[in-house]
Amino acid sequence: xxxxxxxxxxxxxxxxxxxxxxxxxxxxxxxxxxxxxxxxxxxxxxxxxxxxxxxxxxxxxxxxxxxxxxxxxxxxxxxxxxxxxxxxxxxxxxxxxxxxxxxxxxxxxxxxxxxxxxxxxxxxxxxxxxxxxxxxxxxxxxxxxxxxxxxxxxxxxxxxxxxxxxxxxxxxxxxxxxxxxxxxxxxxxxxxxxxxxxxxxxxxxxxxxxxxxxxxxxxxxxxxxxxxxxx
Amino acid sequence: xxxxxxxxxxxxxxxxxxxxxxxxxxxxxxxxxxxxxxxxxxxxxxxxxxxxxxxxxxxxxxxxxxxxxxxxxxxxxxxxxxxxxxxxxxxxxxxxxxxxxxxxxxxxxxxxxxxxxxxxxxxxxxxxxxxxxxxxxxxxxxxxxxxxxxxxxxxxxxxxxxxxxxxxxxxxxxxxxxxxxxxxxxxxxxxxxxxxxxxxx
Numbered sequence: 001x002x003x004x005x006x007x008x009x010x011x012x013x014x015x016x017x018x019x020x021x022x023x024x025x026x027x028x029x030x031x032x033x034x035x036x037x038x039x040x041x042x043x044x045x046x047x048x049x050x051x052x053x054x055x056x057x058x059x060x061x062x063x064x065x066x067x068x069x070x071x072x073x074x075x076x077x078x079x080x081x082x083x084x085x086x087x088x089x090x091x092x093x094x095x096x097x098x099x100x101x102x103x104x105x106x107x108x109x110x111x112x113x114x115x116x117x118x119x120x121x122x123x124x125x126x127x128x129x130x131x132x133x134x135x136x137x138x139x140x141x142x143x144x145x146x147x148x149x150x151x152x153x154x155x156x157x158x159x160x161x162x163x164x165x166x167x168x169x170x171x172x173x174x175x176x177x178x179x180x181x182x183x184x185x186x187x188x189x190x191x192x193x194x195x196x197x198x199x200x201x202x203x204x205x206x207x208x209x210x211x212x213x214x215x216x217x218x219x220x221x222x223x224x225x226x227x228x229x230x231x
Numbered sequence: 232x233x234x235x236x237x238x239x240x241x242x243x244x245x246x247x248x249x250x251x252x253x254x255x256x257x258x259x260x261x262x263x264x265x266x267x268x269x270x271x272x273x274x275x276x277x278x279x280x281x282x283x284x285x286x287x288x289x290x291x292x293x294x295x296x297x298x299x300x301x302x303x304x305x306x307x308x309x310x311x312x313x314x315x316x317x318x319x320x321x322x323x324x325x326x327x328x329x330x331x332x333x334x335x336x337x338x339x340x341x342x343x344x345x346x347x348x349x350x351x352x353x354x355x356x357x358x359x360x361x362x363x364x365x366x367x368x369x370x371x372x373x374x375x376x377x378x379x380x381x382x383x384x385x386x387x388x389x390x391x392x393x394x395x396x397x398x399x400x401x402x403x404x405x406x407x408x409x410x411x412x413x414x415x416x417x418x419x420x421x422x423x424x425x426x427x428x429x430x431x432x
Contacts, residue, residue, distance in 0.1 A: 002325040003284040003318035005277035011307035011317060011388065012279050015423035018382055027417035034410040038297075150296035157290045158418055164282060165424030 023169040024162035028155060029059035031130075035151050036061040039144070041132040042111070045069075046120070046155060047080055048128035051177050053185070053208045053218040055084055055129065058171055065133055067109035075103035076205050080129045083117035085189075085204045087126040089145060091116035094137035114138045116145070118152035122159055125186065127178040130155055181219035188222035283422045287318050290418055294411045295320040298404070300376075300392040304328045305415065306339040307380070307388030314340055314388060323372060327393055330368035336361045337369075338377035339389035346386055348378045348408060350400035374398035378408040380415050390415055 028046050035044040043065030047055040054073060060066040072078035078101050083090040092098045095115045096105040114134040119126040130152040132144075159175050185207070192203035211221040224230035277284055287305065294303040304324030305317045316328030331337030336359075342349040351357055353373050354366035366373075374394040379386040390412045392404070 001284060001288045002320075002322045003288050004316055004325065005284050007307070007309065007315035007317045008284060008287060009277045009279060010309035010315060012283065012419070012423040014308060014310050015382060015387060015420055018387075018420065018423075024421070027414070027421075030410075030413055030417065034414070038407055038410060146296055150293040153293045154290055154297075154414055154418075157286050157293070158414070158421065160282070161286055161418055161421035161425070165421045167421070167424070 022167050023171060024158055024167060024175075025058045025169065025171040027158050027162075028171075031151060031155050031158070032059040032061055035130070035132060035148075039132065039147055042135045044130070044132045046128060046130050047084075048120070048159075048171065048174055049084065049126075049178050050174055051217055051219070052212065053204070055080055058128075064109045064111040064135075065131075068112060068115070068131060068133070071104055071108040074107045075101065076209075077101045077201070078104050078108075079115045080117045080131045082201055083119050083129045083131070084126050085201050087119050087121070089116070089118050089149060091140045091145070093139050095133075097137070111135045114140065116140045116148055118148045120152050120159065121156045122163070122175060122179050123182075125179075125182040127159065127175055127182070128155075177219075181222070184219055184226065185222045188225045191225060279422060279425055283425060284318075286418065286422060288320075290415065291318055291320040291324070294390070294415070298392050298407050298411065300404075301372075301394045302392075303411075304391045304393065305380075305388060306331065306343075306391065307419070308343070308386075314343060317388070323395075324391070324393065327369045327372045327375070327391060330365055333368060334361050334365045337365050338375045339391055342377035342379050342389045343386045346379055348376060348405050350376045350405070352399050353397035356397070371395045374400070376400045376404055376408055378405070378412040380412045380419070382416050382420055387416065387419070 032044050032046055043061045045057050045060035045065045047057050047069060050056050055069065057066060057069045068080060072081045079090045079092055079095060092115050094113050096113060112133045114137055115131060117129045117131040120128040120130055130148065132148060162172050163175055163179065188207055189200055189203045192206055193200060207222060208218055211218040221230060291303045291305060302320040302324040304319035304327050306314045306328050307317045309315050316325055316332045319325035319328065331339050338349045338351050351374060354362060354369055354375065355373065372393045372395060374397050376392040377389045380388045380390055390408065392408055
């Protein structure tokens with residue numbers, strides 16, 4: 001690792017004395033602005049998971065892109081949803097014609113066509129997604145994928161550092177919840193996949209729906225499923 | 232985006248720009264011998280723990296992909312305000328920074344002193360004896376774009392994008408560099424706020 005830790009320490013000691021803004025959401029918004037302006041897409045956004053396992057925007061470049069949040073919440077399906085659950089890049093050349101998400105076209109802004117999402121990882125587990133879209137159908141090439149993945153990794157470094165610095169903000173609290181409970185939720189999803197012979201997205205939706213219907217947190221239900229006390 | 236504006240313009244001539252020695256000098260009064268502590272390159276020895284060093288290393292690699300440069304390296308000011316080599320997306324990036332630290336000059340120093348991006352198309356073609364030594368020490372790096380990393384308006388250091396072949400840095404390169412420098416600042420101030428390990432050294 002080509003890092004001079006002595007020099008890094010000396011520099012961080014100096015920066016430590018300098019007050020700074022404490023909401024990582026602002027830094028994430030700057031990444032969205034950067035992606036939007038530099039990569040030339042029609043929109044970009046970052047969504048993070050909340051305690052109900054809903055993907056919510058912390059930053060979006062415009063309203064068309066923001067419709068991805070509500071549309072996927074309503075349809076319980078979509079490329080960002082899959083990116084988060086599967087923890088890998090997911091893309092589509094035309095989300096409105098993609099058979100993977102048949103419910104989505106009816107509730108999505110018409111200006112959103114080609115969509116790509118990259119997971120934002122915290123401690124190796126997904127806690128959100130960085131997504132981009134174009135208003136015309138089209139393929140995503142290797143350069144698009146590499147740049148999006150690199151930006152998502154940068155966002156992951158930022159949220160990791162925000163938690164390490166014990167930042168006090170709504171976003172940090174949201175991330176801490178995701179970090180604390182991600183493992184139990186992933187294990188419950190795995191259990192449901194094996195028990196019901198369903199894929200990860202279906203297991204995730206089943207878990208989330210059951211939690212919502214019983215007015216419990218997803219993490220609490222996941223723990224009950226794993227210890228055999230869930231109804 | 233235009234290449235230049237009055238207060239924030241990079242010099243994209245082959246020789247790059249030279250900051251006044253008086254301005255740059257405050258960064259040059261004392262530097263650490265990069266070879267004095269070879270173990271300092273090892274991860275996990277810092278007071279901020281291995282995660283800080285690893286986070287910087289991963290961020291620099293991501294920035295190299297985004298910028299499509301051959302690599303990205305970082306110099307930051309220490310407690311005395313001296314620019315020190317902190318890291319690179321690859322070993323040659325850290326060596327570029329050690330070369331600038333050793334020679335007490337280079338695009339990073341000029342960028343921090345002037346408070347704006349400084350682009351050097353070819354280190355070997357740059358005027359001055361110091362730059363000739365720098366070019367030899369920094370080989371195989373040839374072209375460097377240095378962008379200030381600002382924390383609360385002040386330059387805390389510089390991010391260096393580099394190529395192994397001579398390169399004319401465009402306004403697009405500079406725009407990407409400035410955005411990534413902002414993200415570097417966002418990351419560094421958070422790493423600086425992490426719990427310090429006082430017992431490990």
